[in-house]
Amino acid sequence: MSFVFIRKRSKNYIVYLEYKDPESGKKKQKNMGSFEKKRDANKRLVELKDEIYNDDFLTPNKVTLKNHILEFLEKYKENLSITTYNNYLRICNKYIIPIIGSIKLEDLKPIHIQNYVDDLVGILSPQTIKIHINILNLALRRAYRLKLIRDNVVEYIEIPKSKKFKNKIYNQENMLKLLNISKNTELELPIVLAVGLGLRISEILGLTWDNIDFEEKHITINKITVRSNGKVILKSPKTDASIRTISAPLEIINLLREHKRKCIELKLRGIIKKDNNFIFFDNNGMPIAQDVLSRKFSRFLEKNNLDHIRFHDLRHSHVTLLINSKVPIKVISERVGHSNINTTLNIYSHVLKEMDKEASDKISESLFKLS
Missing domain, CATH: 1.10.443.10 (Intergrase catalytic core)
Known part of the structure; x- marks a missing residue:
């Protein structure tokens, strides 16, 4: 199981490949190229993702976002407080699942997430929308690591900006x-x-x-x-x-x-x-x-x-x-x-x-x- 990512070192953008060593079983990282411009690093990133996809990508199944996100929450809840877990589950059942939960993971595109976020603007506060995005990001990042999807589509969406809030206080x-x-x-x-x-x-x-x-x-x-x-x-x-x-x-x-x-x-x-x-x-x-x-x-x-x-x-x-x-x-x-x-x-x-x-x-x- 391998995945690639970009990390900025000094003035350059370096593309890394992370993989599990078959002998030791430990995770290792390999430098796959250093670039002065981020767009060149992104180009290399896409190339490597395609190579990984073609070599050892698991055959996409018919898992829907609903099934995956509920399974993710169940396995991830030990990392969350009771309050946070219940809040995440409420958001999934009230918003994410009814709106985009029926989409298959293999069919999920950035536009689906972007439209979801755009529809919530004006209904929910930017801070609350960011919680929705965080849930999706955590769940889809897991799906990417498990090679259920080629990319974490959340990384490409535009996040609504939060207005600076000044607390109202009593003198x-x-x-x-x-x-x-x-x-x-x-x-x-x-x-x-x-x-x-x-x-x-x-x-x-x-x-x-x-x-x-x-x-x-x-x-x-x-x-x-x-x-x-x-x-x-x-x-x-x-x-x-x-x-x-x-x-x-x-x-x-x-x-x-x-x-x-x-x-x-x-x-x-x-x-x-x-x-x-x-x-x-x-x-x-x-x-x-x-x-x-x-x-x-x-x-x-x-x-x-x-x-x-x-x-x-x-x-x-x-x-x-x-x-x-x-x-x-x-x-x-x-x-x-x-x-x-x-x-x-x-x-x-x-x-x-x-x-x-x-x-x-x-x-x-x-x-x-x-x-």
Whole structure:
């Protein structure tokens, strides 16, 4: 089983052949030509693909895209989180399979994928369409490696460009107003945890009482909520960086302590019948779904004539407040569970640009307007 690809080395484009050594069974790569121009490298690539196709290409069968993509997802799901797998499967069943699933792999052309993508523009966001493309790319890349197709046709399509999205946030005044209006409501504690600690909605709903250290005033985030087969379950966060322990203000610790006291009281009165360790749970004592809390939050904003933002934007508001308060970026990155500092810098680049302008203005006032 062999395949070819192009890799840029310095100023040249090199065509490589990858194959399995029949003696050792190990994968090896061979330089099949170096070219100054990419079009020449592509020409060589096509020639080699034809040679591979003629020499050892498996005879195309009547497998449809539907059959192949479902088989691919089943075998690939161990590499995906439950949420991602379910999302991929939903996209396949709702969009890919009904629209182009009946096409045989051997008949699949770039125009089929391009038309599929073009039809989704205006219906779905560019970011969502890119998820569709990623699913197709992964599945067809596997088909190419298995020599079920001559080429991965996804490589030739034009991908819709994403518009830069600026998160809508609350400033300090709006956050204080929200905190005041939410007092003594069921949304007070989730809002306080998002605004005061910058927790994700899935992290808030995944908290259990053993995550709270009332003495040290620490909160450990090590679980999130996800939907799986119609049920809400707890699972580990996607990245190791998301598992963290952070200091919490005394006001938040006291609010959690009061909430726990009320839960114990309701349990003693028999109102809470299911014995669980969840901080937030539904009438059946089970974890709450993220979309349920999001909808409650939207209705709360509308009812109280507050500017509409997503619940997740409370996290962005929190980070922006920390940046404006001159908290070091590394500290912010670790507290909110970003994989690295670059993630924080990229997401909040617009805030940092504003601070850069502010720094310039201060230099101007300090050095050049004194004379």
